[in-house]
Amino acid sequence: MAFTGIDEAIAAYLRRSGKTQAELAEELGMSENTLSWKRRRKREFKLSEVIRIAEVTGCSLDEMVPKEEG
Structure with a gap:
């Protein structure tokens, strides 16, 4: 599951x-x-x-940090 940002990953975890x-x-x-x-x-x-949030929520950094296009 890909999130659009850290807040979305946190909200899903909560x-x-x-x-x-x-x-x-x-x-x-x-x-x-x-x-x-x-x-x-x-x-x-x-x-x-951010690393600690990834550990606690079980999300990868790639899921939490949107990639820039271009």
Whole structure:
């Protein structure tokens, strides 16, 4: 399954797992507010955070990061 971005992968994981955003944020070692800001693109995810999200959600980096066309 290909996602169009990190937020879509996170949303699918939360639906599938029945976890809340707060529970995921705790697993990732960040506050719920920080995760929310990053999901809404008010702040950027660090590469290490993207890798950790991939590990927790079971998604590959290729699924979460859209490829640029051109």
